Structure formats: C-alpha cells, structure tokens
Amino acid sequence: MRRAARVRDRGGMHLRAAAVPAALVTVGLVTLPLIDRYSAVDRPVDGLAATLVVTVAAMPALRRRWPAPALLAAASGASAYLIIGYPYGPILLPVAICVYAVARGRNPRRAAVWAVPALILLLGHVLVGGAGPGVAGLIPGTAWVIVPFTLGAARRLVVEAQQRERAEAERRIVDAERLRLAQEVHDVVGHGLAAIQMQADIALHLRATRPAMAHEALAAISAASAEALDELRVTLAAITPGDRAPAAGLARVGDLCERVRTAGVAVDLAVEGEPHPLPAAADLAAYRVVQEALTNVVKHSPHPRARVAIHHRPRGVDLRITNQTWDTAHADGFGITGMRRRVEHLGGCFAAGPAPGVFTVTATIPRELP
Structure with a gap:
C-alpha cells in the first residue's frame, strides 16, 4: 500500500509539473495570431515563431530538476525570438517562471549568478534591434527578470524563516x-534514595548493638527501593507507547506518608474539605509537591517530624507542608525550583521558605488549568 501511495504521489507530482508547460504552450500558440494581428512593426509570425514559443514554454518542465539550465x-x-523581430507576448512568461524557480530554490548570491546571464541574454535584442535602443528598450526585459527574482527570493526568505521558527518551536x-522528565526522575529517585540513605544510616548505627532493628532497617531499604523502582517505571511508561500505569496523585499521599514514616520521620497528615477529581496534571503536581517537600525533610531537617495539610476547595486544592527547623539560611535548589515550576505552569501559586522555627512549603493548584 505504501508503494502504491508513493507511485500515486509521484504521478501527481509529474502531472502538476507538466500542467504549467502545457498551459504556457496553449496560451502562447493561441495568442500568437492575435498578437501578430495587432502588431504593425514586428515581423509576421510563422512556423519558426511557433517553434520558439513551444520550445521556450517547455523549459519550466525542467525548473525543479535543472532550474539554472x-x-x-x-x-x-x-x-532569439525577439532578435528575429517577432512581437512581444507570452513567450516571456516561461522566462519569468524559471527566474522565480532559481531564486526560490537557491540562496540570493547563487541565484544571481544565473539570473544575471539570463538577463543579459534577454536584453540582447535591445542591441541588435527589435525593441530599439535606450532605456525604453531595457525596461521591459529587465522587469521580466527582476520582478520574479525578487518574488522568488522573498518567498525563499519567508520559507526559511518559517522553518527556523518551526525548528525553534520543536527544540523548545x-x-x-x-x-x-528530569524533574520526574529527580522527584522519584530522590525520594527513594533519601529514604534508603536514612535507613542505611540506621542499620549501620545499630548493626552491632541492636541487630534486630538493623534488620528492620534493611527490610525498609528493600521496600523503599522496590517502591521507587515501581514509581520510576510508571514515570518512564508515560513516554513509551502502549498501556500506561496509573500516575501518582493525591489519592496516594497516605501511602507516601507511610513510606516516609518507615524512613524515620513522623508525619501528621490532615485532609480537609470534600475531595473532588483533579485534572491528571494537577493531581500529579500536587503529589510531587508533597513528595519533594517530605524528601527535603528526610534529607535536610534535623527534626524528623513534618505536618502535611491538604485542603480541598471547589476551585482547587491548597497544600501546606511544615517541619521544625532552626536553620534560617535557605537557597532554592533543584527540588524547590521544580516544585515552583510545576505549580506555576498550571496557573497556581507556590512559596517555600523558613520562618521562625519552621520551614514551610505552600502551594495552591487550581482545578481549571490554563
């Protein structure tokens, strides 16, 4: 089927390419007697004039493959037609079409290399006779080259600008x-590794004095790594064809808090309001904000305790994650920058920073996305 489609497309291109010369030949031959009838100073048209009209009109058929020749x-x-003394007419249309094709298909300098000799050839009849000397004889022939050349070059510039704009849009x-994807992987892997690191530190600290608790820490490491791998598979499935696993959302915040508790951080979860379905992007963003905020607690807070408050409203959802800290120095890292980007991209509001004794992350995510 693909081969048949290619054959049909190729056939359509050949028909379109042949349509222009056929139309030019028809117009040239039909108008040639009319031009001869109303021309009193030029040589009467004959078989040679018709032959030249047909020959010149056939040249645009080669304009795509060999535009310059x-x-x-x-x-x-x-x-040659004009030097012999035949009257002006549609024979100049094929020249204009070929000039346009050269200017359209090549950069202006390379196109001018071919357009200038063509212009000199076309103006040869001014020197030999036919149109008469002086500027009056130069203007008609020059216009048949300069005007299509300008149009072709302008069209080329427009197409190149469109291609650059399209390439830039694709790059963006x-x-x-x-x-x-980098943010997704950071959130998933960072959260899992933070929990694993904390449990590994516990296991190393207790392996000699309390082997049973060390064993529990190793079991928590195994569970955290398995959960992180599962969530990473879900994230990667979003960029591959086929069936996709359900993405994370606020419905899984309870499981998230439980995993953080097993990592050694006490988490208080409070949910207010009547939960309403969120768009998938907003639901995922809300989950990632809570996940990254708790990951930062695991990695950076000297006080292993946090409070997560989720307030469902008709127009959106409010998130507030706080933990106790005495460190007032703060600089946004990749995680906080990613949270802010997620929320603001959805038309929401985000803030994160220290206050006396606490560090707070707040986010408002609307239900109606921009």
Whole structure:
C-alpha cells in the first residue's frame, strides 16, 4: 500500500509539473495570431515563431530538476525570438517562471549568478534591434527578470524563516519535555534514595548493638527501593507507547506518608474539605509537591517530624507542608525550583521558605488549568 501511495504521489507530482508547460504552450500558440494581428512593426509570425514559443514554454518542465539550465535555455530562446523581430507576448512568461524557480530554490548570491546571464541574454535584442535602443528598450526585459527574482527570493526568505521558527518551536518542546522528565526522575529517585540513605544510616548505627532493628532497617531499604523502582517505571511508561500505569496523585499521599514514616520521620497528615477529581496534571503536581517537600525533610531537617495539610476547595486544592527547623539560611535548589515550576505552569501559586522555627512549603493548584 505504501508503494502504491508513493507511485500515486509521484504521478501527481509529474502531472502538476507538466500542467504549467502545457498551459504556457496553449496560451502562447493561441495568442500568437492575435498578437501578430495587432502588431504593425514586428515581423509576421510563422512556423519558426511557433517553434520558439513551444520550445521556450517547455523549459519550466525542467525548473525543479535543472532550474539554472532551464532558465538559460528559456532566456536564449526568448532572446532569439525577439532578435528575429517577432512581437512581444507570452513567450516571456516561461522566462519569468524559471527566474522565480532559481531564486526560490537557491540562496540570493547563487541565484544571481544565473539570473544575471539570463538577463543579459534577454536584453540582447535591445542591441541588435527589435525593441530599439535606450532605456525604453531595457525596461521591459529587465522587469521580466527582476520582478520574479525578487518574488522568488522573498518567498525563499519567508520559507526559511518559517522553518527556523518551526525548528525553534520543536527544540523548545524537546527542552520542555527533557526538563519535565528530569524533574520526574529527580522527584522519584530522590525520594527513594533519601529514604534508603536514612535507613542505611540506621542499620549501620545499630548493626552491632541492636541487630534486630538493623534488620528492620534493611527490610525498609528493600521496600523503599522496590517502591521507587515501581514509581520510576510508571514515570518512564508515560513516554513509551502502549498501556500506561496509573500516575501518582493525591489519592496516594497516605501511602507516601507511610513510606516516609518507615524512613524515620513522623508525619501528621490532615485532609480537609470534600475531595473532588483533579485534572491528571494537577493531581500529579500536587503529589510531587508533597513528595519533594517530605524528601527535603528526610534529607535536610534535623527534626524528623513534618505536618502535611491538604485542603480541598471547589476551585482547587491548597497544600501546606511544615517541619521544625532552626536553620534560617535557605537557597532554592533543584527540588524547590521544580516544585515552583510545576505549580506555576498550571496557573497556581507556590512559596517555600523558613520562618521562625519552621520551614514551610505552600502551594495552591487550581482545578481549571490554563
């Protein structure tokens, strides 16, 4: 089927390519007697004039494959037609089309290398006779080259600008997707590794004095690593075709808090309001904010205790994660920057920073996405 489609497309292209020369030949031959009837100073048209009209009109058929030779051949034929003394007419249209094709398909400098000789050939009849000397004889022939050349070059510039804009838009999309995936992997892997590190420290500290508790810590490490791998598979499944596992959301915040508790951090979870379904992007963003905030508690807070408050409202959901700290120095890292980017991208509000004795992360995520 694909081969048949390619054959049909190729056939359609050949028909379109042949339509222009066929139309030019028809127009040239039909108008040639009319031009001869109303021309009193030029040589009467004959079989040679018709032959030149057909030959020049056929040149645009080669404009896609051999644009420069087609232009020179068309200009030579039209110049011979005018030098002989035949009247001006549609024979100049093929020359204009070939000039346009050269300017459209090549950069301006390379196109000018071919357009200038074509212009000189076309103006040869001014020196030999036919149009008469002086500026009056130069203007018609020059216009048939300069005008299509300008149009072709302008069209090329427009197409190149569109291609650059399209490439830039695609690059921005790729960069945004790369950043999104980096943030997802950071949140998933960072949370799992933070829990694993804390449990590993506990196991190392208690392996000699309390082997049973060390064994519990190792079991927690195994569970945390398995959960992190499962969530990483879910994240990676979002960029691969086929069936996709359900993404994380606020419905899984209870499980998240339980995992953090097993890592040694006491977590108080408070949910207010009537839960309403959130759009998938908002639901995932809310979960990631809670996850990253608790991960920071595990990694950085000297006080292993945190409070998570979720307030469901008709127009959105409010999140507030606090933990006790005495460190007032703060600089946004990749995690907080990622949380802020997630929330603000959805049209919400985000804030994170220390206050006397506590560190607070707040986020408001609307239900109606921008």
